[in-house]
Amino acid sequence: MGARRLTLPPHACGLATRCRHPGELQARQVFNYSTAAPFATGSGWLAWALIGLAAAPLVVGATAVGITLAGYDSATSGSHGTVDSVAGMITMTGPTYASLLAVTGVLAPLLEEAVFRGFLLTSLTKRLPTWAAVMASAACFATAHLSLRDAPVLFTLGCLLGFLYVRSRNLWTPMIVHGAWNSSVLTLLFVLTASGVDVTKLIREGGL
Numbered sequence: 001m002g003a004r005r006l007t008l009p010p011h012a013c014g015l016a017t018r019c020r021h022p023g024e025l026q027a028r029q030v031f032n033y034s035t036a037a038p039f040a041t042g043s044g045w046l047a048w049a050l051i052g053l054a055a056a057p058l059v060v061g062a063t064a065v066g067i068t069l070a071g072y073d074s075a076t077s078g079s080h081g082t083v084d085s086v087a088g089m090i091t092m093t094g095p096t097y098a099s100l101l102a103v104t105g106v107l108a109p110l111l112e113e114a115v116f117r118g119f120l121l122t123s124l125t126k127r128l129p130t131w132a133a134v135m136a137s138a139a140c141f142a143t144a145h146l147s148l149r150d151a152p153v154l155f156t157l158g159c160l161l162g163f164l165y166v167r168s169r170n171l172w173t174p175m176i177v178h179g180a181w182n183s184s185v186l187t188l189l190f191v192l193t194a195s196g197v198d199v200t201k202l203i204r205e206g207g208l
Contacts, residue, residue: 031118032170045170052164052177056157060181063156076149097190105183113175116141116158117165134162157181 038046067073116137124133138158142151161174 030122031114033172034170035172043168043170045168045173046176048164048168049173049176052160052173053180055160056177056181059156059160060153063153067152072152073149079149080147081149082145082147082154097186100186101183104186105179108182109175109178112141112144113161113165113171113178116144117162117174118171121162121165130166134159134166137162 034045038044040047120140121133121137124136128136138155138161141158141161142154145151145154147154157178161178164173164177165171167173
């Protein structure tokens, strides 16, 4: 890669068009966790995280509606979902909530974003246009969760996280969004449990 490519701005290769420089994501430090310039024009990591936090419910919600209308929910109703295991461990004790929050809201996003966005997505851009690398890494992200029922939603969420990483070139961006999403889902499960709702039954019947 020549020196001219190394000076490309972060937004030079959009997702809507084929990337002319497949290795462009290598132009910046791999596994970048810098906290500098959070609101820099075009690539501010915190600015894109805030955009992602607002977009995630809309993107995931639209996907959920789409697959329900298409009958995908009914076709996979008997399969295991990503929240099933967590739902079975939920109790009203503070230590249980704190432990699950540490795992699902902090450790999982740190590890998964480093693997699927920091390493895999970045590596794929050596061979694929950026938009294809985002989709391929999102597909791997969804597959790794071993949940046929939740695969479409996980794929869509993975695409959003990949897009945010491409725009910010900073792993803090997808990690914040990923962690906030997992934490919100976990907190919702605990609130429902505290209200006397049988979460396991609700999930089984397709209410979650």
